[in-house]
Amino acid sequence: MSEFLTLCVEFFKTGLFAVGGGLATLPFLTQMQEKYGWFTAEELANMIAVGESTPGPIGVNMATYVGFATSGILGGLFATLSLVLPSLIIILFVAKAMDKYQQNPLVQNMFAFMRPAVAGLIAAAGFSVLKIALLHQADTFLASISWIAVALYAVLVVLLHLKPLKKLHPIVFIAVGAVAGILLQM
Amino acid sequence: MKELFDLFRAFFTIGALTFGGGYAMLPMxxxxxxxxxxxxxxxxxxNYFAIGQCTPGVIAVNTATFVGHKVKGVIGGIVATLGVVAPSIVIITIIAMVLQNFMDIAWVQHAFAGIRVAVCALITASVVKLFKSNVKKHWHIALAVxxxxxxxxxxxxxxxxxxxxxxxxxxxxxxxQKA
Incomplete structure (x- = not known):
């Protein structure tokens, strides 16, 4: 029971202090591994691989996986809830404040400056996913390009900009990607 | 009640289809x-993303809380947040339980390689749309770059x-503002 409680406390702390989302949880997980030995460094690497390629926020996936590994199904459930609780509380307060100050010119100005920058941040995040998806380990840049992936990417981008296909649900494109990946042995 | 159900369903869908976490959820x-x-x-x-960058926690969860709160107050925020994490809890528990070597299966790896490319294409389309609507003036471009x-x-x-x-x-x- 006390280990279960420690698990919840550790993930609550992670949720409270990991600013920036996703892999920001990683240093906390490494620390947990060293401090409690709930999982090995290798298991942590596997978790990251699973967390990166299954749906859902990576931080949440990691919490479920570690919780399950240490205390079973309930462990996974409560580790995840402990992780999201701090941000849930904080954001509810921020949202209340936003309702109040949204019309304030200073706040509006601030968001006017932030929005283009966030568009740049998202482009940067897209760029890093692009590198993982289109490149593989090799000595030179040219040799590392996975041409099948580049071709599939180009086809999908063109399809996404065609009028009749634009309205399709993203899941259709994800399914096409999965099937193409299997057929092309990517 | 119906709104809460819609919130849960929408964020459950988003959580279930967001491969790669964080901004990969944007198209969804x-x-x-x-x-x-x-x-x-x-x-x-x-705006939510900007705030999510400087508050603790996973961006997907922060955004869910914001949207849920906007639609249906505190309860809405909680329901949307539970919706976005529920698929992960189910999927990861199943993977951890039954398929210890899930990621070693060859066709699973191929499928995920293809999915990653599809996710890139979806993000590209979203980024293009985002730039068209939010990056219009010279100083916008400078900030984005x-x-x-x-x-x-x-x-x-x-x-x-x-x-x-x-x-x-x-x-x-x-x-x-004057300019």
Whole structure:
């Protein structure tokens, strides 16, 4: 029971202090591994691989996986809830404040400056996913390009900009990607 | 009650289809939140992302809490948040339980390689749309480019970008409004 409680406390702390989302949880997980030995460094690497390629926020996936590994199904459930609780509380307060100050010119100005920058941040995040998806380990840049992936990417981008296909649900494109990946042995 | 159910279902869908976490959820968010349910505009989504960068916690969860709160108050925030994490809990528990070597199966790896490419294409389309609607003036372009360089090439934390923009807005906000 006390280990279960420690698990919840550790993930609550992670949720409270990991600013920036996703892999920001990683240093906390490494620390947990060293401090409690709930999982090995290798298991942590596997978790990251699973967390990166299954749906859902990576931080949440990691919490479920570690919780399950240490205390079973309930462990996974409560580790995840402990992780999201701090941000849930904080954001509810921020949202209340936003309702109040949204019309304030200073706040509006601030968001006017932030929005283009966030568009740049998202482009940067897209760029890093692009590198993982289109490149593989090799000595030179040219040799590392996975041409099948580049071709599939180009086809999908063109399809996404065609009028009749634009309205399709993203899941259709994800399914096409999965099937193409299997057929092309990517 | 129906609204709460819709919130849960929309965020459950988003959580179930977001491969790669974080901003990879943007195409799904635009589809479910902006065009289908019209719970928020794409501008508001960017505001939420900006705040999510400097508050603790997973961005997907922060955004869910924001949208849920906007639609149906505190309960809405909680329901949307549970919706976005529920698929992960189910999927990861199953993977951890039954398929210890899930990621070693060859066709699973091929499928995920293809999915990653599809996710890239979806993000590209979202980014293009986002730039068209939010990056219009010269100083917008400058901010977007600097943000990209700082994070993608200099590998600094996005927190600096968001805080920097807040500071710039206090200094230049009035000038820009007049221009």
């Amino acid at each position: 968010l635009e589809r479910e939140i902006v065009s289908k349910h019209k719970w928020a505009t794409s501008e508001e989504l960017l 600097v943000a990209f360089v700082v994070v993608a090439l200099l590998k600094l934390s996005p927190v600096y970008v968001v805080v920097g923009c807040a500071v710039l807005s206090f200094i230049f906000g009035k000038k820009v």
